[in-house]
Amino acid sequence: MRTRVKICGITNIEDALNAIKYGADAIGLVFYASSPRYVTINQAQEIVAAIPPFVNVVGLFVNATKAEIETVISQVRIDILQFHGDESAADCERIKLPYLKAIRVKNDTNLLQCKAEFSSAKALLLDTYSEAAFGGTGHVFDWKLIPENLKMPVILAGGLNAENVADAIRQVRPYAVDVSGGVEISKGIKDIAKIAAFMQAVNSMITNEEF
Numbered sequence: 001m002r003t004r005v006k007i008c009g010i011t012n013i014e015d016a017l018n019a020i021k022y023g024a025d026a027i028g029l030v031f032y033a034s035s036p037r038y039v040t041i042n043q044a045q046e047i048v049a050a051i052p053p054f055v056n057v058v059g060l061f062v063n064a065t066k067a068e069i070e071t072v073i074s075q076v077r078i079d080i081l082q083f084h085g086d087e088s089a090a091d092c093e094r095i096k097l098p099y100l101k102a103i104r105v106k107n108d109t110n111l112l113q114c115k116a117e118f119s120s121a122k123a124l125l126l127d128t129y130s131e132a133a134f135g136g137t138g139h140v141f142d143w144k145l146i147p148e149n150l151k152m153p154v155i156l157a158g159g160l161n162a163e164n165v166a167d168a169i170r171q172v173r174p175y176a177v178d179v180s181g182g183v184e185i186s187k188g189i190k191d192i193a194k195i196a197a198f199m200q201a202v203n204s205m206i207t208n209e210e211f
Helices: 013-021 041-050 066-073 089-093 111-117 165-172 192-203
Strands: 004-007 026-030 056-061 080-083 099-105 123-128 154-156 176-179 184-186
Touching: 004 192, 013 026, 013 041, 013 192, 026 041, 041 066, 056 066, 080 089, 089 099, 099 111, 111 123, 123 176, 154 165, 165 176, 165 192
Parallel strands: 004 026, 004 176, 026 056, 056 080, 080 099, 099 123, 123 154, 154 176
Antiparallel strands: none
């Protein structure tokens, strides 16, 4: 099965269109004011208006209130929510949209317990734990911490780039991969050459005999 790709932290129309041009299945818009990749509602509206059909728009929130999320989704077309903070399952389910739950993985993270807790999620997005930030650290976690019997769609994130994403797909066999910093010139600004190289590396696994 082809590994899907989400390119997150999109902050402008040009980057969104370049991501889609090279084959991204989804773009991520960050509605977390402390992030350098934060977008306002007006920015998000302009980006979403420019993208073609059949591309999912993911809205990323960190410990947001229900009112804050509803304000965004009432004005911006969001296909799926990404909860990237300390939200409980009840927090995630209070908005009637499908959702992804980000789990910041460290050595003692019990992903089978996370699967049970967030069984209503469409997928678990596995990112690298950091005390300094909720995401976007640019660091890889130990993929061997992901149990083979998880039996839930996995979106792999955390430090992915064109150099390591093929190995990540080979080892983890995730439903999708999620990249942000690995395709950037600077935080929030994407690099078209890095996007192209990342997508080429992902697509190389489609016909790879080892896969």
